Amino acid sequence: MIAIKVNGTEHRLDIEPETPLLWVIRDELGLTGTKFGCGIAQCGACTVHVDGEATRSCGIVVGDVAGKTITTIEGLSAESKHPVQQAWLAEDVPQCGYCQSGQIMAAVAFLKEHPKPTDADIDANLTNICRCGTYVRIRSAIHRAAALMKI
Amino acid sequence: MSVINTQISRRQFVVATASAAGGLAISVALGDMADAATIRPQTFGPDTVPNEINAFLAIEPDGSILIRSPHNEMGQGAITALPMIVAEELECDWSKVKVEYASPTRNLRENNVYGDMVTAGSRGVRMSWQMLLQAGASARERLILAAAQKWNVAASDCVAANSKVTHKATGRSLDYAALANDAAKIKLDKEPAIRTPDKFKLIGKSVARLDTPHKINGAAKFAIDTRIPGMVYAAISACPVPGGKLKSVDDAPIKGRRGVERIVKLDDAVAVIADRYWRAKEALALLEPVWDTGEAGKTDSAQFAKMYRDSLDGPLVNAKSDGNVDDVFAKTVAAGGKIVESLYEAPHAAHAQMEPLNCTARFDGDKLEIWVGTQSPMNALRSAAATSGLKPENITINNCFLGGGFGRRGNNDEMRQAIRVAKEVGKPVKLLWTREEDMMHDRFRPQAAVKLKTALGADGLPVAFDARIAVGSIHRSSGNPAAASSEVEPQAVEGIANTNYKIPNMRVGCVLKNTHMPVGFWRSVGSSQNAFFMESYVDELAQAAGQDPYKFRRTLLAHRPDFLGVLDKIAEKGDWGKPLPKGHGRGIAVHECYGSIIGQVSEVSVNGKGEVRVHRIVAAVDCGHVVNPSIVEAQIQSGVIYGLSAALYGDLTIKNGVIQENNFDQYEMVRLADAPKIEVYLALSGGKKWGGIGEPGTAATAPSLANAVFAATGTRVRNMPLKNAKLAGAA
Ligand code: FES
Numbered sequence: 001m002i003a004i005k006v007n008g009t010e011h012r013l014d015i016e017p018e019t020p021l022l023w024v025i026r027d028e029l030g031l032t033g034t035k036f037g038c039g040i041a042q043c044g045a046c047t048v049h050v051d052g053e054a055t056r057s058c059g060i061v062v063g064d065v066a067g068k069t070i071t072t073i074e075g076l077s078a079e080s081k082h083p084v085q086q087a088w089l090a091e092d093v094p095q096c097g098y099c100q101s102g103q104i105m106a107a108v109a110f111l112k113e114h115p116k117p118t119d120a121d122i123d124a125n126l127t128n129i130c131r132c133g134t135y136v137r138i139r140s141a142i143h144r145a146a147a148l149m150k151i
Numbered sequence: 152m153s154v155i156n157t158q159i160s161r162r163q164f165v166v167a168t169a170s171a172a173g174g175l176a177i178s179v180a181l182g183d184m185a186d187a188a189t190i191r192p193q194t195f196g197p198d199t200v201p202n203e204i205n206a207f208l209a210i211e212p213d214g215s216i217l218i219r220s221p222h223n224e225m226g227q228g229a230i231t232a233l234p235m236i237v238a239e240e241l242e243c244d245w246s247k248v249k250v251e252y253a254s255p256t257r258n259l260r261e262n263n264v265y266g267d268m269v270t271a272g273s274r275g276v277r278m279s280w281q282m283l284l285q286a287g288a289s290a291r292e293r294l295i296l297a298a299a300q301k302w303n304v305a306a307s308d309c310v311a312a313n314s315k316v317t318h319k320a321t322g323r324s325l326d327y328a329a330l331a332n333d334a335a336k337i338k339l340d341k342e343p344a345i346r347t348p349d350k351f352k353l354i355g356k357s358v359a360r361l362d363t364p365h366k367i368n369g370a371a372k373f374a375i376d377t378r379i380p381g382m383v384y385a386a387i388s389a390c391p392v393p394g395g396k397l398k399s400v401d402d403a404p405i406k407g408r409r410g411v412e413r414i415v416k417l418d419d420a421v422a423v424i425a426d427r428y429w430r431a432k433e434a435l436a437l438l439e440p441v442w443d444t445g446e447a448g449k450t451d452s453a454q455f456a457k458m459y460r461d462s463l464d465g466p467l468v469n470a471k472s473d474g475n476v477d478d479v480f481a482k483t484v485a486a487g488g489k490i491v492e493s494l495y496e497a498p499h500a501a502h503a504q505m506e507p508l509n510c511t512a513r514f515d516g517d518k519l520e521i522w523v524g525t526q527s528p529m530n531a532l533r534s535a536a537a538t539s540g541l542k543p544e545n546i547t548i549n550n551c552f553l554g555g556g557f558g559r560r561g562n563n564d565e566m567r568q569a570i571r572v573a574k575e576v577g578k579p580v581k582l583l584w585t586r587e588e589d590m591m592h593d594r595f596r597p598q599a600a601v602k603l604k605t606a607l608g609a610d611g612l613p614v615a616f617d618a619r620i621a622v623g624s625i626h627r628s629s630g631n632p633a634a635a636s637s638e639v640e641p642q643a644v645e646g647i648a649n650t651n652y653k654i655p656n657m658r659v660g661c662v663l664k665n666t667h668m669p670v671g672f673w674r675s676v677g678s679s680q681n682a683f684f685m686e687s688y689v690d691e692l693a694q695a696a697g698q699d700p701y702k703f704r705r706t707l708l709a710h711r712p713d714f715l716g717v718l719d720k721i722a723e724k725g726d727w728g729k730p731l732p733k734g735h736g737r738g739i740a741v742h743e744c745y746g747s748i749i750g751q752v753s754e755v756s757v758n759g760k761g762e763v764r765v766h767r768i769v770a771a772v773d774c775g776h777v778v779n780p781s782i783v784e785a786q787i788q789s790g791v792i793y794g795l796s797a798a799l800y801g802d803l804t805i806k807n808g809v810i811q812e813n814n815f816d817q818y819e820m821v822r823l824a825d826a827p828k829i830e831v832y833l834a835l836s837g838g839k840k841w842g843g844i845g846e847p848g849t850a851a852t853a854p855s856l857a858n859a860v861f862a863a864t865g866t867r868v869r870n871m872p873l874k875n876a877k878l879a880g881a882a
Pocket residue numbers: 035036037038039040041042043044045046047056057058059
C-alpha cells in the first residue's frame with residue numbers, strides 16, 4: 001500500500017511502486033486534467049506540484065512520492081480562481097488546450113520563485129512544449145498573473 | 152491601424168472593426184461578457200433534441216440556444232467562430248448560446264446537412280460561412296413569421312433582436328423561446344438573403360473563446376480522457392518499418408503479470424490488453440515480435456534524398472506550361488543573359504500533435520460507439536462501418552476536443568486499430584499510442600526535391616521559369632482511389648504552379664514518387680515546403696537582379712493589389728530597410744494559400760558559432776474578412792511557431808526503414824526560449840475573399856527565416872532544418 005495525498009485527499013493505493021505518478025493520477029484516481037505527452041519528462045504536459053514544486057509526473061514513480069502532498073490542475077483552486085488561471089482566461093491563451101494544465105502548473109510554481117519576472121526569466125525557466133505555439137500569450141499571461149498576485 | 156489587441160477581458164468585448172482600407176481599428180469596450188456563450192467540457196451531445204428550428208439550431212424553453220458546429224475544435228477556434236456566424240444572423244443573445252459539435256451520424260441520415268464536416272485545409276470559416284449565415288437567417292425569419300402569425304400582423308412590421316421578436320408599431324414582443332415551436336413548423340417560400348459584411352454586428356469582434364474556461368482547469372475532455380465502465384486499456388506496437396507485417400509473437404514473457412489480460416495480434420501490429428495503461432505498456436515492451444519488413448527494412452534517408460534528386464532528371468509530367476520556356480532560355484544564354492538555377496530539398500516532417508493518437512471503442516450487440524478526436528468524422532464513420540462490419544447508422548462517433556490535429560487526425564488509423572482490438576477482446580477498449588509510436592507511425596509531410604531555373608531579362612525581371620518537382624504523393628499514400636492514378640496532384644505543385652509572380656514563360660513539371668513511409672497532410676501541406684523553395688528562390692532572383700527583395704516582389708506582383716497590401720504592411724511594421732546591428736538580418740516572404748495571403752518579415756541574428764536566433768517575426772494576413780480578430784492573431788502566431796520548429800529543428804532520419812527521432816528529446820520543438828516576438832497585422836482586401844487562417848502562418852515562416860539568415864550571413868540555406876546548415880558566423 002502506498003499513501004499519497006492528492007488535492008487534499010488521502011489515498012491508499014495497492015499499486016506497483018514503480019508506476020509513474022502520471023498514470024496513478026490519470027488512471028487510478030481518474031484525474032484526467034494532467035496530460036500524457038511524451039512519457040520522458042520532455043514536454044511538461046504532465047506537470048503537477050509535489051510539495052509545492054513543479055514536477056513532471058511521468059518522470060517520477062509513485063513509490064518516491066509516498067507521504068508527499070500532490071496538487072494537480074484540478075486542485076489548484078476552487079472555480080478556477082487562481083490568478084494564473086484568471087490571467088490565462090483574460091489572455092485567451094489556450095488553443096487545443098492539451099498542454100495548458102502543465103503550462104499553468106509550471107507557471108504557478110515559477111511565479112513563487114520569480115514574483116516579478118522579466119521575459120528573460122520566463123524564457124530561461126519555463127520549458128514546457130506547446131505544439132500550438134501559444135508562447136506569446138503565455139508570456140503576457142504570466143506578466144498579468146504576476147500583477148494580479150501583487151494586488 | 153493597430154496590431155490586434157489581445158487584452159481581452161471576459162467582462163469586456165473588444166470591438167474590432169475590420170476595414171477593407173487595411174488594418175484593424177480597435178474601438179471601445181462594450182457590454183458585459185460575464186455570461187458569454189458556453190460549451191460543456193464534453194463537445195458532443197444527443198444528435199437530435201426537442202425544440203429544434205433546424206439541424207444547426209435549437210431554442211430551449213429557458214431561452215438558451217443550442218448551436219451545432221459542423222467543424223471540430225483542435226485549437227483553431229472553430230467552436231467560437233462558427234457559432235458567431237450563426238448568431239450574427241439569428242439576432243440572438245450571445246450569452247444564451249451553447250455550442251456542441253454536429254453529429255456525423257445525423258449528417259449521414261440527413262443527406263450532409265452539415266456539409267463534409269472535414270476540419271482541415273483551413274476550411275472552417277472559408278467553406279462554411281455562407282451555410283452558417285443562412286442557417287441563422289432562416290431561423291430568424293421563421294421566428295419573425297411565427298410572431299407575426301400570432302399577432303396577426305405583417306412580418307415586415309416585426310423585427311428580431313437580442314432573442315426577441317418585437318412588433319414595431321405596438322412594441323409587443325415575444326421571446327424566441329416562446330416562438331420556437333411554431334417557428335419550427337414554418338416552411339419558408341424562399342430563403343432570406345444573407346446580410347452583407349457592412350451590416351455585421353457580431354462578426355469582426357474579438358469575442359472570448361468558448362473553450363478557454365475548460366482549458367485552464369483540466370476539465371476539457373479529450374479522447375484520451377474517456378473513461379467508461381468495464382473499459383480495459385490497450386498499448387500497441389505496429390511494425391517499426393511502416394507497411395511491415397507481424398510474423399509471430401510469443402506472449403510467454405508477459406504471462407501472469409499483474410493486470411495483464413492477453414495480447415491481440417493484428418496483421419501489422421501487436422497489442423497488449425491490461426486493466427491499466429501502464430501495465431499494458433510495460434508488458435508490451437517485454438514482447439519480442441518478429442516482423443516481416445521486406446525490402447523497406449533496408450532503406451535509409453540518404454538513399455531517399457538521392458532518389459528524389461535523381462528523379463528531377465525526368466521524366467516529368469507538366470502541371471503547367473505557358474509560353475515557350477526553352478526558346479527563351481536559349482535566347483537568354485545566347486545573349487549572355489543571366490540564368491539562375493538552384494536545387495532545394497525538404498525532409499519529412501512529423502505532426503507531433505500534443506495528444507498522442509488514441510481511441511476508445513465499445514461494441515454493444517450490433518451497435519458500436521467510438522470516442523476519438525478526428526478531423527474527419529464522416530470518414531471515421533464510413534471507415535468504422537467497413538472495419539466493424541456494422542451499418543453506419545448503428546455507429547456513434549463521439550468526437551472530443553482534439554489535442555492538436557495539424558492534419559494528423561484525418562486518417563483515423565488509431566480508430567481502426569481500436570475497433571479491431573475491441574472486437575477481439577469483447578470489452579470496451581481504450582487504445583493509446585506512446586509518443587514513440589505516434590512519431591514512428593505518423594503520416595509525414597512528404598520528402599521533396601525541386602530544381603528551379605530562371606532566365607532574367609535585361610531589366611533583371613524573370614522572362615522564363617522552369618520548375619521541376621519530385622515529391623511523395625499524399626493521395627497514393629492514403630489510398631485515395633480516385634486520385635491515386637493521377638501523375639500530378641494539387642498539393643505537390645501548390646505555391647509553384649499557381650504562383651502569382653508575373654513571369655511570361657513558365658513550365659512546372661512534377662514527378663510523384665513514394666517510399667514505404669506513409670505521407671499525409673501536414674499543416675499547410677504542399678505550401679509548407681513549396682513556399683520555402685519558391686520564396687527563398689525569389690530572394691535569390693532579387694539578389695541576382697541586384698534588387699531589394701521587397702521591391703522586387705512588389706514589381707512582380709504589381710497586378711495584385713491584395714499582395715501589395717500585405718507586402719507594404721509587413722515592410723512598414725517590420726522596419727524593412729532600417730539599420731540592424733552586425734550579425735543581424737531581415738528576411739521577407741509572401742505566399743498565398745487556402746484563400747489567404749500571408750506575408751512575414753523575420754529578424755534573426757547568427758552568432759560566431761553559426762547559431763541562429765530568431766528575434767522577431769512580423770506577419771500580415773489578407774483573409775478577406777475576419778470573424779474573430781483575436782482568434783486570427785492566435786492562429787497566425789500558432790502557424791509561425793509550428794513553421795519555426797520545422798524550419799529550425801525538424802529533421803527526421805530513416806535507418807533500416809525506421810524513423811530514428813521518435814520523441815521530443817530528439818525531435819526538438821520551439822519552446823519559450825526560442826519563441827520570437829510575433830506581431831500580427833491584418834491587411835484585408837474584403838470583397839469576395841473569405842480565406843482560411845489555420846495554415847498560412849506556417850507556410851511563410853521557413854522562407855522568411857532562411858532569407859533573414861542569408862541577409863545576416865551571406866549563406867543561402869536550401870534545405871531544412873537550419874540546424875543542419877553550415878553557417879558562417881557573423882561577418
Ligand atoms: S508527459 Fe511528462 S513531460 Fe511529457
